Amino acid sequence: MRRCLCAVVGLCLATVTAGCSAEPTEGVASETPTSSGTAAVRANGLPHSGAPAVSTPLPESVLPQDPCRAFTRQQIVEALGADAPEGERDDIATGPWCSWQDSTTGAGIFVNFLTETREGLSTLYRNMRPVVKVWREIPSIGGFPAVAFQSTENQRACSVNVGLSDVYAVSVSVVPGRAKKDRVDLCELSGKLAQTLVDNLKERAGR
Known part of the structure; x- marks a missing residue:
């Protein structure tokens, strides 16, 4: 499963968890924290590296213990x-992980609860933004800041990451079936399922 994570989805765990402080690549705009974000930085160092602050976080308790319950069977x-x-569940360096992979069509869904770094989207802004080939700061998902990236320009999936608080995030990647791989926007595809996941979690929180 770890090989699948790096080779298919492209979330390079060594880079995410190493805590390196590489400078952002040229041409990538950084964000100025809002007033609430500045207060958060003073309190616990989060957010940092240009990551946006999460003004109305969801409690981490909304995450199901089993990441394979992130979606209903009907949604899958x-x-x-x-x-x-x-x-199929796995526990990887960044947190609980689940994958649904159809060997017949080549399609797959990958979900990761980014709970182990304790830095939310800030980890991705610091460690992934400088090295990935595609980086998109996308419109909020369910009212939460989100970013999409691909490690390489021809990667078969796009990772959409949503900051549900300053200390944790969720990641969704969708690999389309072989028949559709050249006919869809990969980041839009992952973003739609990320919206579904956030809606599920907000429902668990009673919002």
């Missing part, structure tokens, strides 16, 4: 089809 079927496989 709608995304992958009636023969969609069951999710």
